[in-house]
Amino acid sequence: MSARDDLLRAGFATMDQVGFDAATVAAICRAAGVSNGSFFHAFASKDALAAELFMTALEAYHAAMLSPLTPGLGAADGIEALVSAHLTWVTGARAQARFMFERSRAEWMVHIRARQQAENRRYGEAIGAWRDPLIASGHLRDLSPMVFMAQIIGPAQILCRAWLSGRDDADPRDQQSVLADCARRALMAAPL
Structure with missing residues (x-):
């Protein structure tokens, strides 16, 4: 190292x-x-270290989220995999998750905004490569990428933030099946 x-x-x-x-x-x-x-x-400074910490966490999070999205993965299984990936990464990388979620609006972020936007674009394109054919085939609702991801991680993120802050000791992964079911109901085009 x-x-x-x-x-x-x-x-x-x-x-x-x-x-x-x-x-x-x-x-x-x-x-x-x-x-x-x-x-x-x-x-160059503590702020420069913090910027690199943020990007390291963001890239690790994106890699974890994308890892289960294999070609041909169906809509229901993909939604479940994304919810699971989010919960697993947050609980397995607690310090990185807390840093990334709490420091995302820090003043030093302006120095890496272009790099962050490029990483977010790359991530969005990779999610789209899995999602877009499922929209075209009628399996997923045609929602904007932001609304789609809000439905995947929004409810899970509320539980994760409570766990990260210590407000709730319950492991958010315990609610994975409920969270995935809610996300499927919000995102699937056809009735379940």
């Missing part, structure tokens, strides 16, 4: 433990086992 990778890992852990504002470069370096010089060789 490189010093940069160690800093990313330590950055997620430190910011998850003490919050973004309280996380210092020195604390992140201690957790990573690297010098301040190594930090500044890899990142």
Whole structure:
């Protein structure tokens, strides 16, 4: 593992433990086992590290969401797989999920907005490659991509945010079948 990778890992852990504002470069370096010089060789500032943490989390989340979407996967199974992928990633990558969802409006985000938009475009196109033929064949409702994804992850995200914040200790994966059923009812063109 490189010093940069160690800093990313330590950055997620430190910011998850003490919050973004309280996380210092020195604390992140201690957790990573690297010098301040190594930090500044890899990142220009704590904000630059945070931007990279956000993009790392976003790319990992997108990869997890896309991984079950195989060619020919039907509408009902695809919806179930997307709901499951969301719940599994959030619960399995708690620090990254909390960082990504809580810091998405941070002031340093303006410096990576183009990169974030490009990643979101790539993700949307990959979802569309699975979704669009199912719309054309009459299996999925013809909804905008944003409304479609809101139906996939919106209700699950409410449970995930409560779990991430500690407001609710219940594992959101326990509600996977109910959440998937609700998403299917909202998104399937034909009656179930």
